[in-house]
Every structure is written in C-alpha cells, then in structure tokens.
Amino acid sequence: xxxxxxxxxxxxxxxxxxxxxxxxxxxxxxxxxxxxxxxxxxxxxxxxxxxxxxxxxxxxxxxxxxxxxxxxxxxxxxxxxxxxxxxxxxxxxxxxxxxxxxxxxxxxxxxxxxxxxxxxxxxxxxxxxxxxxxxxxxxxxxxxxxxxxxxxxxxxxxxxxxxxxxxxxxxxxxxxxxxxxxxxxxxxxxxxxxxxxxxxxxxxxxxxxxxxxxxxxxxxxxxxxxxxxxxxxxxxxxxxxxxxxxxxxxxxxxxxxxxxxxxxxxxxxxxxxxxxxxxxxxxxxxxxxxxxxxxxxxxxxxxxxxxxxxx
Numbered sequence: 001x002x003x004x005x006x007x008x009x010x011x012x013x014x015x016x017x018x019x020x021x022x023x024x025x026x027x028x029x030x031x032x033x034x035x036x037x038x039x040x041x042x043x044x045x046x047x048x049x050x051x052x053x054x055x056x057x058x059x060x061x062x063x064x065x066x067x068x069x070x071x072x073x074x075x076x077x078x079x080x081x082x083x084x085x086x087x088x089x090x091x092x093x094x095x096x097x098x099x100x101x102x103x104x105x106x107x108x109x110x111x112x113x114x115x116x117x118x119x120x121x122x123x124x125x126x127x128x129x130x131x132x133x134x135x136x137x138x139x140x141x142x143x144x145x146x147x148x149x150x151x152x153x154x155x156x157x158x159x160x161x162x163x164x165x166x167x168x169x170x171x172x173x174x175x176x177x178x179x180x181x182x183x184x185x186x187x188x189x190x191x192x193x194x195x196x197x198x199x200x201x202x203x204x205x206x207x208x209x210x211x212x213x214x215x216x217x218x219x220x221x222x223x224x225x226x227x228x229x230x231x232x233x234x235x236x237x238x239x240x241x242x243x244x245x246x247x248x249x250x251x252x253x254x255x256x257x258x259x260x261x262x263x264x265x266x267x268x269x270x271x272x273x274x275x276x277x278x279x280x281x282x283x284x285x286x287x288x289x290x291x292x293x294x295x296x297x298x299x300x301x302x303x304x305x306x307x308x309x310x311x
Contacts, residue, residue, distance in 0.1 A: 011102060011160075014196070015039070018166035020220070020227040021144070021203075024235060029116055029140065031147050032231030035107035035155075036223060038165060040099060044088060044106075045219055047098060048226065051080045060209045061225045063232025066247050078229050079250045085230050086253035089276035107155045108277040110234050111147025112294060116140070118284055141182040146282065149187050150291065154278045158194050165198040170208050170224050178203045230254070234279060238294050258296040 016038040024030040036044065052058060057077040066075055087095050088106040098104075113119075116139045124138040156162045169178060180202045188197050207215040208224040215221050233251035237258055241248035257277070261268050268274055279294045 011105070012039075014161045014163045015105070016163045016165045016198075017107075018168065018223075019148070019164060020223050021167070021169040022224060022227045022231050023140075023170075024231060029114070029143065030110065030112045030231070030235060031144055032227055032234070033109040033111075033148055033151060034223070034227035034230055035109070035162075037105055039102070040088070040104050040106070041219075041223075043099060044084075044104075045222060047084055048081060048222055051077055051084065054080070058211070060211055061229055063229050063236075063247065066232075066250065068246070071246060075246045075250065081226060081229060082233050082250055083253050085226065086257060089257070090272040091274060091276065093272040106276070107151075108230055108234070109148065109151030109155070110231065110238075110277070110279040110294070111143065111151065112281045113143050114281070114283070116143070137176065137178075138182065141178055143282070144178065145183045145187050146289065147280070148183075149190055150280060151278050152195050153192055155275050156194055161194040161196075163196050163198060164201060167201060167203045168206050168220050168224065169203055170228070171205050177205050234277075237296055238279065255296065262296055 017035045018038060018041065020034040020036065022032045022034075024032070055073045055076045057073040059074060061074060061078055061081070063078070066078060084098075085106065087098070088104045089108065091103045091105055094103055116136060119139045119142075121132075121135050121139075124135045124142070152162065167180075167184065183203060184197060184201055206217050206220045206224055208221045208228070209215055210218050210221040210225075232247070233254040236247050236251040237255045241251070257273050260271060260273065264271060280291050281294050282289055282291050284290070
C-alpha cells in the first residue's frame with residue numbers, strides 16, 4: 001500500500017449553525033452565545049450522553065449550582081463537558097476519534113454591558129403607557145443583536161461562511177419571548193455578506209431543564225445547559241474565582257485557551273483555537289458605542305486589598 005487513504009469530509013462552503021443563547025444577570029448583563037455546526041450536533045449530543053452515563057448524572061447542569069466542599073457527580077460531569085467543549089472549539093489538532101477528520105469548529109461569543117440604565121430609555125419607548133420592564137427588554141434585545149453581530153463578524157469571513165438555521169434561548173427569561181424583528185431582522189439588515197439566515201428563522205425559547213415536564217425539546221435543553229456551563233467558565237476566568245473552588249478548577253480548559261491567546265498574541269492565529277471565541281465589553285462613550293476586549297483576569301494589590309483589573 002503506497003498511500004494512507006482515509007475518509008475525508010471537507011467543511012461546506014456555507015457551514016450551517018444553530019445558536020444557543022444564555023445570559024447571566026449577577027451584577028452585570030452578560031450574554032453568551034454557543035454556535036454549534038449542524039454537522040457535529042449529533043456527535044456532540046452522543047458525547048454529552050456518554051459523560052452523563054459515566055458519572056451517573058441526569059440532573060440539570062447549571063454552573064452557579066456547582067458549590068460545596070466535596071466533589072460530586074455534577075462537578076465531574078461539568079468538568080468533562082467543559083473539556084469536551086474545549087476540543088469542540090478547535091479548528092485543528094482536535095480529537096478525530098470523536099469528530100472525524102472534519103474540524104468541529106464550534107464557536108463561543110461573550111458580550112457584556114455592565115449597566116443598561118445608561119442606555120437612554122427615550123430611544124426604546126413607543127408610548128407613555130409602556131412599563132419599565134418592557135423598555136428594559138428592548139434594551140436587552142438591542143444588546144443581543146449588537147453582541148451577536150460583532151461576534152459573527154469577527155469569527156467568520158469570506159473563507160468561512162455561516163448560515164444560521166436556528167436560534168434558541170433559555171426559556172422565557174422575561175415577561176415575553178424575545179422579538180425576532182428587533183434581533184434577527186435588524187441583524188440580517190446589518191450583517192456582512194458571509195453571514196446568512198435560513199428562511200423563517202425565529203428566536204425559540206426552550207425550557208432548559210430536561211427533567212421538567214415543561215421541557216419539550218430534550219436535545220436542545222442539553223445544549224442550552226452546555227451553553228450555561230461554558231458561559232460560567234468564561235465568566236470565572238475573566239472576573240476571577242476562588243482558586244480552591246470547584247468552579248475555578250472546572251474552568252481550567254477555558255483558562256488555558258485564554259492564557260494561550262494572551263501569551264502568543266499575534267502568533268495565536270496559528271493555534272487550533274484561533275477565532276474559536278470572542279469576549280467583549282460594550283459601553284457608551286461620548287454618545288457612541290465603544291467596545292473593548294475582556295481579557296483573562298489579573299489580580300493586583302492595591303491599598304492592601306486584592307482587586308480585579310479587567311483590562
């Protein structure tokens with residue numbers, strides 16, 4: 001035999017993705033978007049099922065629930081899922097026994113706006129009878145759109161085109177579902193040519209607790225839980241968790257990616273995790289939107305206290 005001929009499947013010109021969205025409201029508004037190619041979705045779900053069976057864990061997985069001083073089956077399950085997702089974010093040097101010879105190329109976007117109160121409510125008000133909650137939802141929808149738009153524009157390009165075939169969010173986090181016109185339609189009008197939306201796309205709320213009878217979509221509930229855990233791991237790395245906590249230990253694969261990015265700088269483009277994630281903060285400066293990268297936390301001593309420096 002002269003050649004080692006292996007089965008090979010190239011990435012399609014338009015790679016089809018589903019978007020899974022979650023948000024964290026602890027003192028700040030943070031949006032997380034997990035982008036999963038349809039071509040690996042079934043493989044990913046099988047691996048998640050294997051991890052759950054390995055640790056005999058069928059519970060709902062939520063990063064903020066990972067407390068306690070003793071490691072339990074939830075800690076072990078989320079730890080292995082974060083490790084799996086670290087590999088799923090790769091564009092090269094990935095585990096071929098899981099994904100085959102075509103790179104998995106999942107993507108993750110984290111977008112933060114610390115205080116929506118600084119967003120002028122006059123731009124989000126249609127009539128005087130509207131509640132503050134409705135106005136706040138419109139602000140959140142605007143942040144969802146600009147955060148996702150920035151992430152898509154950075155993570156994809158003319159050589160790596162994306163077609164968005166589904167958009168799923170964690171239940172009905174507010175008093176109503178998100179308005180696809182304010183998010184998807186406006187994003188469609190502002191997007192670049194290498195991004196397209198499938199016809200009739202909507203923002204579909206999915207109850208993410210697969211153990212609850214209200215959950216009607218088991219597989220997507222699992223993937224929303226994964227999005228929650230990946231978002232929690234990134235938040236832990238950015239804002240700094242206690243070194244001895246299980247939450248911090250579980251986030252080590254994400255911390256390793258961010259440390260590699262920080263150390264390699266321009267050479268990170270040769271990494272297997274190049275353009276696998278983007279983490280940004282938005283703020284209003286001189287009446288205009290400005291954006292900055294959120295980097296791996298650095299602990300500095302100031303007036304005898306340990307404080308966080310984000311930039």
